[in-house]
Amino acid sequence: MRPGLLLAWPLFFLYALWVAALQAWLAAPARLGAWTPDLGLALLFAWAAHLRGGRGVVAALLVALGRAASSAEPPALLAANALAALGLFAGLARGVAIERALPRAALCGLCALGTAFVLVAARSRVLAADGPSVALEGVPLWPGALASAAACLLLAPLLARLPGTAPLARERR
Amino acid sequence: MLLLQGLRPVPALEELLDTTLVPLRHAAELARPLAHLRGRTASAAERELALAAEAESALGQRVLARLAERALPQDPALRAGRVFLPAEITGRPSKDECWVAYPGPAEVAPGTPVVCGDVFVGRVVELRPGARPAARVQLITHAHARVGAEVAAGAVAGAESEGPVFLTVGGLRVPRSRAEPRAVRLAAHQPSSVRLAGGLARVHELFADADEAAALADGFRLGTVRRAGERNDFWVEPELDYLDGLFHLALVLAPQDAPALAPVPAPLEDGRWLTTRALVPRDASPWRSTLALPLGHADGLREGAAVTSVGARLVGRLLAVGPARADVALLDDPGLHLGAVALVEGSEEPVVLGRLTALGRAGPGAVRMRWWVRVSIALAGQGEPVRARLFTSPGDPGLPGGLYLGSTLLPRAATAGEEREIVLTTGFEARELGRLFVRRALEGAP
Numbered sequence: 230m231r232p233g234l235l236l237a238w239p240l241f242f243l244y245a246l247w248v249a250a251l252q253a254w255l256a257a258p259a260r261l262g263a264w265t266p267d268l269g270l271a272l273l274f275a276w277a278a279h280l281r282g283g284r285g286v287v288a289a290l291l292v293a294l295g296r297a298a299s300s301a302e303p304p305a306l307l308a309a310n311a312l313a314a315l316g317l318f319a320g321l322a323r324g325v326a327i328e329r330a331l332p333r334a335a336l337c338g339l340c341a342l343g344t345a346f347v348l349v350a351a352r353s354r355v356l357a358a359d360g361p362s363v364a365l366e367g368v369p370l371w372p373g374a375l376a377s378a379a380a381c382l383l384l385a386p387l388l389a390r391l392p393g394t395a396p397l398a399r400e401r402r
Numbered sequence: 403m404l405l406l407q408g409l410r411p412v413p414a415l416e417e418l419l420d421t422t423l424v425p426l427r428h429a430a431e432l433a434r435p436l437a438h439l440r441g442r443t444a445s446a447a448e449r450e451l452a453l454a455a456e457a458e459s460a461l462g463q464r465v466l467a468r469l470a471e472r473a474l475p476q477d478p479a480l481r482a483g484r485v486f487l488p489a490e491i492t493g494r495p496s497k498d499e500c501w502v503a504y505p506g507p508a509e510v511a512p513g514t515p516v517v518c519g520d521v522f523v524g525r526v527v528e529l530r531p532g533a534r535p536a537a538r539v540q541l542i543t544h545a546h547a548r549v550g551a552e553v554a555a556g557a558v559a560g561a562e563s564e565g566p567v568f569l570t571v572g573g574l575r576v577p578r579s580r581a582e583p584r585a586v587r588l589a590a591h592q593p594s595s596v597r598l599a600g601g602l603a604r605v606h607e608l609f610a611d612a613d614e615a616a617a618l619a620d621g622f623r624l625g626t627v628r629r630a631g632e633r634n635d636f637w638v639e640p641e642l643d644y645l646d647g648l649f650h651l652a653l654v655l656a657p658q659d660a661p662a663l664a665p666v667p668a669p670l671e672d673g674r675w676l677t678t679r680a681l682v683p684r685d686a687s688p689w690r691s692t693l694a695l696p697l698g699h700a701d702g703l704r705e706g707a708a709v710t711s712v713g714a715r716l717v718g719r720l721l722a723v724g725p726a727r728a729d730v731a732l733l734d735d736p737g738l739h740l741g742a743v744a745l746v747e748g749s750e751e752p753v754v755l756g757r758l759t760a761l762g763r764a765g766p767g768a769v770r771m772r773w774w775v776r777v778s779i780a781l782a783g784q785g786e787p788v789r790a791r792l793f794t795s796p797g798d799p800g801l802p803g804g805l806y807l808g809s810t811l812l813p814r815a816a817t818a819g820e821e822r823e824i825v826l827t828t829g830f831e832a833r834e835l836g837r838l839f840v841r842r843a844l845e846g847a848p
Contacts, residue, residue, distance in 0.1 A: 243432060246429055246432050249686050250682070250686075252686045256687065258763055259766070259831075265686075265688045297426060298430040299684075299685070300682075300685050301692040301694070302687055302690070304423060305405075305415075313405075345689075350409075352690070368689045
């Protein structure tokens, strides 16, 4: 493995951590609250078209780990969500020009909605098993999905050019 | 497979995952630069809390002391010929059992009656000796618990001159229809007269001389016997919330067993608190309200332990504890639950509320809480809700009683079985706090 690539993966993970920490900061009710974008998904989708084979899976797992460092959600569920989003991207890329800005942003919004739905459902399940029924009532998921699509549209070009990560995509170019 | 593990975790895999992700605790430190974004607000919030810390702590201790006093019987007839050993609930192995710690040494034997005030609670079924002895108590709500009872003379409809009615009480009465309120009711078995009209049931074993412990329980209250219609079963309306309203109890002993009591240190001064900080100050999921601590199992942390800030302010409880990291559910994290007592404005008498469950945030420094009323309350006065300060109740492992939660408006009357929503005003944002304290588990605790 080339030294550039050896450095690129830790840097990618560091960016995934920072992106998740920034998302956590934005998620405060006094800031964006329900309108907080899923920046991890935006990072993953910014890179999904440039990563080949197993590299996409590694990137998805690193994004999930970055999010797990800033969240109490189950890491296994976060990893499953990131891999599912990547799988959907890869599947659609065979027939649709999903790597173009608008379709990619739309898919990012859709995946953010799905991810949030699964996480809320999992939490509700835990709460239901934990005594008197308390569900996560009226959690609005669509604002986060819209914000994620917008973040992907605006930030993906920037996220795909983060310093030190170029070797991850070099072989394809 | 990952999805399944996330939705229905297999404990062994979860433990493996926790161990594998230990380096993530150190990786999270790499996101520390973002924590500086909240630097100034953190110290301002702490200064504000520090101003009220002493008064809140003193008030919490007063509430605890009053609850402990209330665990001792007040009726002179019940106090005569008995001594009472104060005991504090330290754990609940099941809904119908509890562990209590009592000041040793004392001659407690299996079968010893356990009471709360003038009310019978259950019997000791297991003892665990040690520096701080413990006893497992089978509550009267347990399916196998039975105690003889008596309803005083005049309880028989149309035959007021008849003597007392005898019956057996124990276990819970299962609701007969969905229309029935979700109130907890004790089952009443085999009354000596089916014409029983109702009345106060007190413990009375017909063969009390067969067992000294049975005689010690005689006369303690069980609740009011009721019946809906002539063909339905009897039940006993309890006077206590056996699930979330028991904190301090008293073990009933014969006078010759009276021990010399050793003082128990106050929870805030017992050396079981670790100073820490937020590793991650907020959850990336906007619907959650959690933070992470850089401590884990190795530091003696267990799930459910209290996390406080300056003074006696509860910030949250440990949600999950890994080898080197612990996630804290803040007070406004949906699903966080705790036992609470209220100190109503103008009163020195704590009101036991039972379990509160967080539904989510209600605004800056405010939390929506669900309150399932288990024992009816009726506060003095009428009309407008009354302001009350809420404190944690003792009896929950890891969460000491007397920690200040905030203030709320309580209805003056609430009936058992009702579900109410109250708004708890905490007055601070937990995620703005820099310094936190977390409670370690007691070594060798049951």
